[in-house]
Amino acid sequence: MGQNDNQFYQMESKDDNFVDDDIAIHLLVREYYKEHLDTGEYIAYLQRERDCRAYHTGMIQSRKEGVEEGKILGKQEGIEEGIRIGKEEGYEEGIRLGREEGRKIVKQKEIEEGRRLGKEEGILEVKRDCVLMIFKKEFPYEDTHFLENLSIEQCDAIMKLLSENESLEQIHEVLKK
Secondary structure (H helix, E strand, C coil), rough: HHHHHHHHHHHHHHCCCHHHHHHHHHHHHHHHHHHHHCCHHHHHHHHHHHHHHHHHHHHHHHHHHHHHHHHHHHHHHHHHHHHHHHHHHHHHHHHHHHHHHHHHHHHHHHHHHHHHHHHHHHHHHHHHHHHHHHHHHCCCCCHHHHHHHCCCHHHHHHHHHHHHHCCCCHHHHHHHH
């Protein structure tokens, strides 16, 4: 306040063209300035301004901190969500792959079983043909219908009997077993 007064007085002394009206206005402004500068109203105004600035600065800082915290929390939630989705997708993919592998295994087993059955059927057919051929050679006038549905074991037993020149009754006994 003292510095402003000195500046004003210096300005007053430097300018010789001051008119009395100008001095009166100057004194009125100076009085008004002093009056309002020292009032509690002006101090309260300054306090409000300072509080508003602090509030806005705090809001800006809080917003920045909130954004940073939100980024961190969002990243954590994103990671957790990604892990959860990854597990679900992995589980589903595992089930799908397991089913495909199971189908392949079943299909492979079916193929192997088919091969095994095909081999057995082929062997059985060859053995039946051999038994029938040898039986017709040994017993040319006998009926051969009873030899049509022989098992592999029966074919083997009859083949053994035919190679040992056994009788027709013994062959019929093998079929009864």
